[in-house]
Amino acid sequence: MSRLDTLSHLDRLWLTEAIRLREEHAGPLEDAEANRRANAAGGDLPQRIQARALWLAERDGQYPALQRWRQGARLAGLLLAALAIISGAGLALAALGDGQRPVNLFWALGSLLGLHLLTLLGWALSFGLGGSASLLGRLWLWASGKLARDARAAHLAPALLLLLQRHGLTRWGLGALVHGAWLLALGSALVMLLLLLSTRRYGFVWETTLLDSDTFVVLTQALGALPGLLGFSLPDIETIRASSSALADDGARQAWSGWLLGVTFTYGLLPRLLLGLLCLGRWLHGRSRLALDLGLPGYNLLRERLQPPSERLGVCDAAADAPMEPTPHAFNGRSEGALLVAIELDDRRPWPPALPKGVGDAGVLDSREQRQRLLGQLSRFPAERLAVACDPRRSPDRGTLALIGELARSAGEIRIWLLPAPPGEALDSHRLEDWQQALARLGLPFSQGAPMNWLESGHD
Template sequence: MTDAITRLSSLERLWLCEAVRLREEQAGPLDDGEANRRASAAGGELAQRIERRALLLAERDGLLDGLRHWQQGARLAALVLLVLAVGGGAGLAFAALGDGLRPVNVFWALGSLLGLHLLSLAGWLLGLRFAGGGALGRLWLWLSGKLARDARIAQLAPALLLVLERRRLGRWALGLLVHGLWLLALLAAAVLLLALLATRRYDFVWETSILASDTFISLTQALGALPALLGFALPDPEMIRASGDSALASEAARRAWSGWLLGVLVVYGLLPRLVLCLLCVWRWHHGRARLRLDLELPAYRLLRERLQPSSERLGVLDQAPARLSEPLGGVPSAAGSGALLVAVELDPSRPWPPVLPAGVANAGILDSREQRQRLLDQLSRFPAERLLIACDPRRSPDRGTLALLGELAHSAASTRIWLLPPPPSEVLDSARLGDWHAALAGLGLSWSDRAPLNWLESGHD
């Protein structure tokens, strides 16, 4: 595989597998002959073969580049939301304190700072069993697709959500985004609130028409109890009662109300979002390590027999017919011209083709039915004088391969089979090699375990 594929994380690999599956469900099966062959030749468990096949198809069809474009769009979308979060937090602080020309109603200020945050938090908690991303999460996904501007990414966002929902990670991933943005917004609000309180003089007051003053005193002290444990100021009951009549001009009152307002923002705004961010990070890492392909999906069950057959016999596969097509005779020598080398189902790790003499053409490697039919059609119009077919004797000489050899031999004046040597670290199975010899003898084809390149070039050894 290329470096671009090997650098992918485990999540990105699963993501592309799911995107390829969705594409095949919507547009029909892809042309995957070469990808299946390479995935099977690489070995491993079924999940590894399915993953390798999907990555090869994703790279071939441009889905891998689409993934990079989507990620770039996602980063740009996150940056846009971060800027909006900082601007929104600053707006909350200005809305809470006003211009300083009139007294600040402490509960209106508190509502401006925490009202939308608490509504968003309640909505996220109520919807935790469903998605957990909320409007901000959906906005980020939509904006990511728009900024990517790539037609190949249609399946990427749905595929990502499907992968994450296998371990219910979608709510934690989007939840991390939502709580992170709110944390940044509230942090910006707290910083600007502190800056405004440090550089301007604000008077604080509370007002009511139907509630008793004792209600505001109890509520103020209840809200300020937890911040007071962290060292934030808490107005005493007399100061709270006096602030209901008019704004106190004393410095102590301003400092007490300012500390109370900051403390409530930190304890009921910043800290809950920080805790939820850490929770989402922990759940994300815990669930991500357990992500796996769902091999019970119908699309993956169909790939099982193609990538990892339930059984594989040694020797000749399938019961051969009583008589295979005889290649003896071929085409007349005068009808054929030129020399041709072709290989059948070679391992992709094997270097190919070898250095060929001048005048010898290379027909490549036949892996798919389409490639075989194309070569047979070509040879039917322009037969070869000499045809050398390279086969890997580590594979079983199944009926389909032998039938192909017979058809190819019919298209040349003279045909030979080259049984390739194994890699240096391997040894050929003697029983399987004997099956090859017997099968080729039954077809009447001569074979060699060395490259007959002299014969291919000149017609004699």
């Protein structure tokens, strides 16, 4: 099983979109083998487009870049979580102080919930206006790309955003991330509040110049109404009025502590928890419904190559029984799976040599059409053993080596036969060494002796 077979539905679409963006910016990729493999795998057009893109992604390094981008995203997420926890604890320390002075209740409440409420309002406004990502979400995306440190990951973040925006999922995915970070921060603040209130003695006061005590009573009771329904303790009216100066009464201290914890939980942590669960639920539901947009120009261009018109029409009537039209260089002994093929041989060299029984002759590949035809046949009927004959008097150019690589991927085993020079000629030792080094870099076995015994029996 290929490691690409383990990719999730989202990852497969993500890599497909990244390949589309790459071709849109840098031009079409060399995809002849990718198209052949996608067509051989079958399926509908979206499946073939994905198969093509995944093969190109593995060949050109986008797949390992995706793995590194994911590692960077996880590291960025951990850094964001650590920052949220530390910031939440800092908010609680700033709100209560060191206990040497009475705590101004509304200053403490502003320290704990002010930034949270502002960012929550900003998220709601951007959500209502069709925005897709908060500043915190974009910061995470930027940090993920930086931590990946891979130039081949350049199209991954834009591809993910485009894929998700097309299905309206960006707001939900990044929303779950942002609300989760705030949930950690406010949870950390509540834990620190409990720790400080349990280990230090704090006095609580309210101070105002413009407002009278009745207004303060109304505000305090209004804010405490919902926390009171959740079971948090609240100060009574007399305690509220008397708290214009710090009270030494332990009951008043406990009542104000319960009010501060309740308001922080109810208007801070609880909304983030509910919104985070909402975003996560919508994200999980929408992720399973993701699909390619076949109307995009990049995918439209692939339609003819991956699903020719004749194939899309389907079979209307069963074909009449007729002998199969012979094709040039037809395989002999296909059931044995042994095949000999030559690449660009001199016309003066007699070919093919005498072949053992059961070994097929695929002829000499001189033209692009012959190469495509053979590779197409091998994609449907891979050879068990394949010997490729090459003339070492020619230079091992990139095209020939690429073809050998494609042939190697279409056979169970392969050997390269470096042919001897014709009678009366000598091989150039430097060119022969170039061939040997190039094949060694490809990791392919080669020899100068005829591999007939190996083709016939599988061993020498």
